[in-house]
Structures are given as structure tokens and as C-alpha cells.
Amino acid sequence: MRQFFRLLRVTRSVHVVKESWPAGGCGASSLLLSVVVLAFLASGLSMAQTADVVFWGGYVATMVEAQPSATAVAVRGDRILAVGSDEQVLRLAGPQTRRIALEGRFLMPGFIDAHGHLLSLGESRMRLELSQVRNWQELVQRVAEAARVADPGQWIVGRGWHQEKWDATPPDAVEGYPVHNALSAAVPDHPVLLIHATGHMLLVNACAMELAGITSQTPDPPGGRVLRTPDGKPTGVLRENAMQLAYRVYERQQRERPDAEKDRERLRALQLAQDECLRLGVTSFHDAGSSLDDVRFFRQAVDRGELRLRLYVMLNESNERLASRLAEVRMVDYGGGWLTVRAIKRFADGALGTHGAWMLAPYEDLPGETGNVVQPIEELRKTAELALRYDYQLCVHAIGDRANREVLDLFEQVMKQSGRGSELRWRIEHAQHLHPDDIPRFGRLGVIASMQAVHAVSDGPFVVERLGWRRAAEGAYAWASLLRSGAIIANGTDVPVEPVDPIANFLAAITRRMANGELFFPEQAMTRWQALRSYTRDAAYAAFEEDRKGIVRPGALADLVVISENLLTAPEENIRRARVDLTMVGGRIQYERR
Numbered sequence: 001m002r003q004f005f006r007l008l009r010v011t012r013s014v015h016v017v018k019e020s021w022p023a024g025g026c027g028a029s030s031l032l033l034s035v036v037v038l039a040f041l042a043s044g045l046s047m048a049q050t051a052d053v054v055f056w057g058g059y060v061a062t063m064v065e066a067q068p069s070a071t072a073v074a075v076r077g078d079r080i081l082a083v084g085s086d087e088q089v090l091r092l093a094g095p096q097t098r099r100i101a102l103e104g105r106f107l108m109p110g111f112i113d114a115h116g117h118l119l120s121l122g123e124s125r126m127r128l129e130l131s132q133v134r135n136w137q138e139l140v141q142r143v144a145e146a147a148r149v150a151d152p153g154q155w156i157v158g159r160g161w162h163q164e165k166w167d168a169t170p171p172d173a174v175e176g177y178p179v180h181n182a183l184s185a186a187v188p189d190h191p192v193l194l195i196h197a198t199g200h201m202l203l204v205n206a207c208a209m210e211l212a213g214i215t216s217q218t219p220d221p222p223g224g225r226v227l228r229t230p231d232g233k234p235t236g237v238l239r240e241n242a243m244q245l246a247y248r249v250y251e252r253q254q255r256e257r258p259d260a261e262k263d264r265e266r267l268r269a270l271q272l273a274q275d276e277c278l279r280l281g282v283t284s285f286h287d288a289g290s291s292l293d294d295v296r297f298f299r300q301a302v303d304r305g306e307l308r309l310r311l312y313v314m315l316n317e318s319n320e321r322l323a324s325r326l327a328e329v330r331m332v333d334y335g336g337g338w339l340t341v342r343a344i345k346r347f348a349d350g351a352l353g354t355h356g357a358w359m360l361a362p363y364e365d366l367p368g369e370t371g372n373v374v375q376p377i378e379e380l381r382k383t384a385e386l387a388l389r390y391d392y393q394l395c396v397h398a399i400g401d402r403a404n405r406e407v408l409d410l411f412e413q414v415m416k417q418s419g420r421g422s423e424l425r426w427r428i429e430h431a432q433h434l435h436p437d438d439i440p441r442f443g444r445l446g447v448i449a450s451m452q453a454v455h456a457v458s459d460g461p462f463v464v465e466r467l468g469w470r471r472a473a474e475g476a477y478a479w480a481s482l483l484r485s486g487a488i489i490a491n492g493t494d495v496p497v498e499p500v501d502p503i504a505n506f507l508a509a510i511t512r513r514m515a516n517g518e519l520f521f522p523e524q525a526m527t528r529w530q531a532l533r534s535y536t537r538d539a540a541y542a543a544f545e546e547d548r549k550g551i552v553r554p555g556a557l558a559d560l561v562v563i564s565e566n567l568l569t570a571p572e573e574n575i576r577r578a579r580v581d582l583t584m585v586g587g588r589i590q591y592e593r594r
């Protein structure tokens with residue numbers, strides 16, 4: 001920041017260029033029909049500091065309203081040195097400076113994925129990936145193939161199945177979910193544990209149920225359900241807190257492995273995840289639920305220079321463990337801006353895809369079912385008190401309208417009692433299905449809606465089925481209503497629930513076009529400018545980092561991406577083909593497309 005003010009102070013002559021916004025551009029921003037390009041550079045400065053890298057000849061989306069676009073950017077060290085016209089910025093280039101000709105391409109702040117699971121992304125690349133299977137038979141076949149090459153008795157772990165995305169419902173399905181029999185017959189000797197795409201459900205085979213002691217007599221734990229056939233036998237599907245029944249056994253077996261082996265595997269997962277994020281232009285990542293041990297591992301990765309994108313961590317541990325560790329583990333910009341731990345993750349409910357989202361009224365397609373309370377509100381209240389005491393942000397997963405209302409009520413009460421308010425920047429993760437009365441409360445309370453645009457288009461085909469038309473129309477992924485009422489939306493992908501690709505997510509945000517080509521309540525779409533903001537500046541705001549991230553401005557971190565198409569003006573078909581050409585984090589090029 002200091003550098004930024006220094007630059008402002010030396011600015012004597014401000015160069016002003018007016019240009020008109022290209023047709024078909026940023027729908028929203030009629031206010032931006034005329035774009036003013038301000039250059040912050042003064043003639044005296046060019047001699048004083050030489051840039052390491054200069055980008056020129058492009059369209060720079062600064063995400064700063066007062067200067068929404070420029071053509072060139074200079075970088076020095078890990079910061080942005082200057083933003084302006086080619087002429088002004090190229091003056092900062094010396095003999096050692098790398099000059100990158102943008103040739104009209106689009107340069108913007110690096111994408112900030114405000115909700116994802118970094119290690120799970122990497123692990124999903126190391127495990128059986130089931131998100132693309134077309135039906136139950138194919139799933140069984142894939143698992144059987146994996147078992148054939150596994151060691152005797154070894155757990156077969158897969159992830160990504162989603163019954164709503166199959167071309168047919170299995171014939172013996174219960175409530176639409178598969179029953180284990182065919183899987184158990186194909187894989188009798190290995191315990192199988194298959195994580196649902198949402199992460200809120202497990203499917204296990206008979207071998208795993210035997211190890212976990214799951215029988216017809218096993219009761220549903222609080223906040224969870226063991227799905228059963230009409231004659232009372234467990235189907236192998238475990239929802240929400242019932243997942244622990246199988247996880248416990250799997251984790252016990254995992255714990256017995258040597259630490260060094262586990263850390264090697266975790267490092268491999270981190271590398272795979274980082275490579276994928278950087279290739280797609282993600283420079284900062286909000287990890288929505290890490291353990292204290294993950295934090296130890298991330299910190300070590302920073303110390304060894306192994307972290308190549310910036311991490312903002314939400315801790316997910318019991319209140320008891322948090323109480324004893326929060327003070328010591330809190331860190332902001334550790335290692336020079338690589339790792340921040342100052343947030344806590346909690347779950348109010350489950351997911352829509354698994355009928356686990358906590359609704360005010362029953363599901364349209366499952367009468368009597370209103371979802372799961374994953375963590376009771378009283379427990380969340382204790383977490384809120386811890387967050388206040390140790391100055392942590394609280395981020396609560398809430399998908400159903402009832403869960404969202406309960407969390408808003410809790411936040412409002414805690415704010416009132418403590419005399420605090422929007423400066424806390426507490427977040428609701430997903431905020432997916434809202435009662436219309438609750439929509440304006442986000443803006444009023446300053447609660448951040450941390451939403452994943454891509455969920456709207458991937459869940460879209462079954463949302464009306466679950467909620468009925470009216471609930472879907474009034475409150476499903478209600479971005480436009482939220483923004484109109486003054487809420488801040490931070491965008492993300494919830495990877496590995498959805499692909500981490502920001503351009504696909506951006507397209508979902510501005511079109512709400514589903515894979516079948518239809519639009520899902522398009523009146524709730526974001527404008528292009530709003531969608532970019534939600535992925536840059538506002539995602540930075542959601543982590544208290546808007547002074548240095550999510551903007552292209554002198555003094556900000558040099559976290560930048562170059563994209564082949566102009567995301568603010570190119571037609572939809574071109575954006576569908578758009579590629580990230582270069583990703584820079586802290587002034588270092590971390591990815592460059594050949």
C-alpha cells in the first residue's frame with residue numbers, strides 16, 4: 001500500500017482517455033458506458049523504478065471503478081508498480097525487463113476461489129474419479145476394475161457420483177439412491193467407500209458395512225440417516241452424520257499408516273491441486289474446512305517454498321480443540337502473504353442433491369423430509385463466541401432456507417449482544433435456497449453470501465423437482481436479488497464438488513445456462529462486471545484482503561491472469577472457448593500456456 005500512495009503523491013499530470021464500451025459488453029454496468037482510463041504515472045517516476053515485467057497492448061480489467069480499464073501493467077518484485085497506457089508503462093521497462101505483448105488479450109486480477117477444498121481436489125485426482133459415470137452399471141464396473149488391481153483387503157475409495165446426473169435411476173433404488181447389492185456382488189472382498197459429489201453422502205458395500213458394524217439394527221445417528229430398503233435392511237447409503245459410521249473405520253485404518261507416508265501423499269495432493277488451479281488462473285484459494293494438522297502441513301509447505309498459490313484457511317475442528325488452539329494458530333499473511341488462518345468453518349445442514357438441506361417446508365419430491373440439522377444451533381453459538389473472543393471470521397455452511405434463516409438469526413443475535421456488526425464479515429457458505437424475507441438480511445447485516453455460481457447450472461435440472469417451482473423461482477441462487485439488496489457475493493466452485501475452472505463458473509454466473517442448453521431462472525444472473533467482482537475484489541473482501549488482492553492497482557499484489565478472450569465484451573460462444581494463457585502469483589509466472 002505504501003507504494004501505492006507514493007505513486008499517487010508523485011502524480012502530477014493525469015492522462016485521461018475516453019473510450020466507449022464495446023457493444024454487447026458488460027450488461028450491467030450501464031454506468032460504465034463510458035470508460036475513463038486514468039494513468040497513475042508521473043514522468044519523474046519512470047527513472048526511479050524499473051519494472052521486472054511489463055504487460056502491454058491489452059485490455060486490463062482493473063476492477064477499480066474509477067479506472068476500470070487500461071492497456072498496460074508494470075510489475076516489480078511481488079507488487080504492481082504501475083497501471084496505465086502502453087506509452088506510460090513501457091517507460092518503466094529497462095534492459096532486464098521482460099516485456100509481454102498482450103496483443104489485445106485480457107488481463108485481470110487472478111481469480112480468487114472463495115470456497116473450495118484444496119487437498120480434496122488433489123486427492124480426487126489420486127482416487128477413483130466417478131463424476132463422469134453415466135449410470136449405476138458403469139459405476140459398479142469402474143469400482144470392480146479398481147478392486148482387481150488393488151492389494152487384498154485394501155479400501156477402494158472413490159468420489160464424485162451423483163444419482164441425479166445419471167441417464168437412468170437404478171431399478172431397485174430407494175428414494176432415488178442406489179442400493180449396494182450389485183456393487184457388493186462385484187466387489188466382495190474389498191471395503192468400498194464412495195463419496196457423493198456433494199461430499200454429504202457415502203455409498204459403501206457389504207464388506208465395508210461389515211467392518212463398520214452397520215446392520216438393520218443400527219439406529220440413525222442425530223443429524224444423519226442410514227437409508228433402508230422397505231424390509232429395513234441398510235442400502236449402503238449413509239447421509240450426513242451417518243457417514244461417520246463408515247468413515248471412523250476407514251480413518252482408523254488410515255491412522256495406522258506411517259506419518260511420513262501420509263505427508264508424502266498429502267504433498268502430492270497439494271501439488272496436483274495447485275497445478276490445476278494455476279493452469280486455470282486461480283491465484284488465491286479459500287479452503288473451506290481444514291484440520292489443525294492440515295494447517296501444520298500448509299505452514300511447512302510455505303517454509304519449504306512448496307505453496308504456489310495463496311491460501312485462506314477456515315478451520316474445521318471441534319469447539320473444544322478450537323478453544324485451546326485458536327490463539328496460537330491464528331496467522332495473517334504468513335511467509336509473505338501465502339497463508340492466512342483466521343476463519344472457522346461450520347455446517348448448519350447438508351446438501352440439496354442428497355435431500356440433506358434443511359428446509360422450512362418438506363421437499364416436493366420426498367414428502368415428510370425437511371433435511372438434516374448437521375450441527376445444532378446451540379453448538380454454533382458456542383463457536384460464534386469463540387470466533388468473537390479470538391478474532392476469527394465465522395463461515396457457516398447453509399443450503400436450505402431453514403438453515404439460512406437459523407444462521408442469520410444467530411448472527412444477528414450475536415452481533416446485537418456483542419455490539420459488533422458488518423465489520424465481522426461473517427459468511428454464509430452457499431446461501432443457496434433463501435426465503436424471500438431473508439434475502440435483504442444479508443445486505444442489512446453485512447453477512448457475506450459465499451456462493452458458487454456453477455452450482456446453479458449443475459443442480460438446476462433437479463432444483464424444481466426438489467423444491468417446486470415457486471420456491472425455486474423466489475429464492476434459488478438468488479444472486480440478482482441479493483446484489484440488489486446490498487449483499488456482497490464471493491464466488492467459488494466448491495471444488496471438488498464442481499470443477500475449479502473459473503471461466504466455466506463465470507459463464508454460469510452470467511448466463512445460468514445448464515448443460516441441456518436451457519436457462520435456469522436467468523433473471524437472477526449476474527452482470528459480467530458483478531461476476532468478475534465476485535471472483536476478485538469481493539472474494540478478497542470476504543477474506544479482509546481487498547486492499548491488496550482482486551484489483552489491478554499500483555501497490556497491490558502482482559497476482560494476475562492473461563485470458564485469450566475479453567470476459568467483459570466477448571460473445572458467449574467465445575468465452576466458452578476462452579483459455580488462460582498466463583498466471584502470475586506475487587510477480588512470478590506460475591503457468592504459461594505453450
Ligand SMILES: [Zn+2]
Nearest residue numbers: 115116288494
Ligand atoms: Zn464446500
